[in-house]
Amino acid sequence: MKERNILDILGNAEEDTMEFLTEKCPEITDAELDALIDATEKKYKTKKKAKDGTEKDNNINMTENEVSGVEHSRRPAWLAPLLTAASIVLTAGVVLGSVMLLNRHGHNGGGIEQPAVTATTTSVTAAVSTIATSAGTATGTAAMSTATTQTVTAAETTAETTVYTTVPFVAPAAEKLYVDNELGSIALELFKKDDEVRYYPMGGGIECDIHDGIKFAADPELDIWCIDYSVEGDSYPAVHDIAYYCHVTDSKFSSLEEIKNYARRTMSENRYEQFFGGKMAKDIDNLEYMDTIDKEHTKFWIEYRGKLYELAYVGGWGKLPSVFSDFYPVIIADKTDTSYTAYIPLWYIQVEDINNCICVELKLILDPEFNDWRVDNVEQFDGKHYEELYNMLKG
Missing domain, CATH: 1.10.287 (Helix Hairpins)
Incomplete structure (x- = not known):
């Protein structure tokens, strides 16, 4: 099977290569x-x-023919x-x-089924995770591209409701807006946790030993590309129709059930299914090294002979660092016994003016399974909407 070293891919970026790269890059x-x-x-x-x-x-004073000064700069x-x-x-x-x-403006990568993320933003990090990481334990192996492309209709484009989502912003009534420190703290902490957890099935944030792995021949219908960390050397090849899995060494997880429980402590059942549904597989212990693994069992996580593994999919993940301000509060609206909405101002990299923020609309529900608050939906809107709510709150 022909292997493609990632440095060769970058060095010979012709049309087919650029298509390959753009398919595997995060949205x-x-x-x-x-x-x-x-x-x-x-x-x-x-x-x-x-x-x-x-x-x-x-x-330093320079003229056409000379450079003069007390000393060299x-x-x-x-x-x-x-x-x-x-x-x-x-x-x-x-x-x-x-x-x-x-x-x-192109199309997403083939292979593993992508997360069905509707109107949810995806980020790129200021220090993007590498496609081929160094030897040893790595946090976040190479991953799947991160979102399903949204189609924006002409009407939605003309309306310019927001640059972050095709969902129009609907402001709650002014009399339903208030600040509650307890509910605001719960919402902010759950949002930060959700921001971490939703990247797990995209290859971000779970520690793996990249050299303790298992390799299978993948069903060609998947059109899958992986990084083969079993190859010795300073760089690792990208391989086609091969499923390479790295052993998950993260202390938080030793089984698929533990990943599910961890995510469900932040997400509602519906949101969990949106990001994690169909990403886990068991019952493959009968397979040997380089046996063919079928489409049904080629998932992002597998349990294999008592160990948990994560797919080393070619691609990238990441996010810009999110920052928050103590000056601008989390605004609460539409509170009931089992749900409420929180509006959180967010900036990337550093806090700036209120009109430069991102307005995060966080929907929370009281999950009956845990009798505790869980994130049910997240939308991101233009900062002018948070400013509008903030001014309404101030009267």
Whole structure:
């Protein structure tokens, strides 16, 4: 079976290769792409300003034929690495943005069934997880692409209800808005947890030993690409129609049931099914190394001979770091005995003005199985909607 080293893929990016890469890259929203580009541009301008200031302080005067000054310019030791870091981040932002843009207007990867995520954002990290990680224990192996592409109709585009979702924002009545510190804290903590957990079936956040793995021949109908960590060396090949599974070594999980219970402590049953449904398989202990594993059992997680494994799918995952402000409260609305809605202001990378935030609409329900609050739905809207609610709250 022909193997493709990931460095070769990047070095020979022709049309078929770009199609392969864009299929396997994570989706990113326009808002998150803008946030990434804005952040890298700010870093670049800051470092450039520091550089220009340093040169000015050293009294460097240049003419067409000569350079004069008291002494040769000597930049501070800290300036070079900061400028280098800024350029790397800026370059990464441009490259990632280009690939994500191609992906957004193209199509998703084949293979494992993708999460049916409806109107839920997906992120790209400021330090994106590598397609081929270093040896040893890795947090988050290479993963599936992360969301099902949404089709925006002309009417929805014209309405411009939000840049984050095709679901229109519906503001609650002003008299139903209030601040409740206890409910707000519950909502914020559950949102942070949900933001972590929903990346699990996309390959993010669960520790695995990439070299303690099992490899099967995958059903060709899956058109699956994996990273083969069984190959010795500094880099690992991407292999087609091979399912390579890494042993999950995360202390939180030793079985499929433990993953389910962990997720259900944050998500409602419906939301759990949305992200985790159909991602787990048992009853494959009769298979030997490189036997063919059928479509029914080629899931993201498998239990195999008493051990838990995660698929090393070619792709990527990640998210921009989310930050919150103590100044702007979580706004509560539509509270009943079994449900309520929370509106949370969120920023990427750093807190800025209220009009630059993202308005997170978090629906919570009292789960009868646990008799406790669970996240049932998350939407992200333009920050102007949180500002609208905040002003309504202030009267």
